[in-house]
Amino acid sequence: MSPIDLPEPPYTVVVFTSRLRSDLDDDARAAYDRMSARMEILASEQPGYLGVESARGDDLEGITCSYWVDDAAAVAWKQVTAHLLAQERGRQDWYADYRVRVATVTRAYGKRA
Structure with missing residues (x-):
């Protein structure tokens, strides 16, 4: 993963x-990967979207940082119907554990390279 360029904070x-x-079979993992890719595309089409950085290790742990012009844009993304459905599917089918943290970047x- 390479860092993305973002505007000044x-x-x-x-x-x-x-x-x-840990019990996901290949089909479930493929479904997860497809949904993740769809959400990344859908997010990029939302007003206020700045970019995303994401990584997942072989240990099944991952991190995704999505960047938005402001809190309102991030909240609007959370309420997009397809994203709400993906969140529910994630809770039910794919995630053993997850956390969401929202912050304002003041320095970067x-x-x-």
Whole structure:
């Protein structure tokens, strides 16, 4: 995963950390991967979307950071019907554990390649 370019702060980040269920078979994992890809595309079409960074390890633990122009844009994304359905499916079928944290980024810095 390479860091994405974002505008100067402030902006909102939604940090989603999760652990997939260890009993997922190949079909369930493929369904999860398809849904994740669809949600990334759908999010990118929403007003106020700035970008996403996501990674998942072999240990089934993952992190996704989605970036939004402000809290209102992040809240609006949470309420998109297809996203609500994906959230419910995740709770029922895919996630053993997850956490969501929302914050305002006030500073950002780093090194570009």
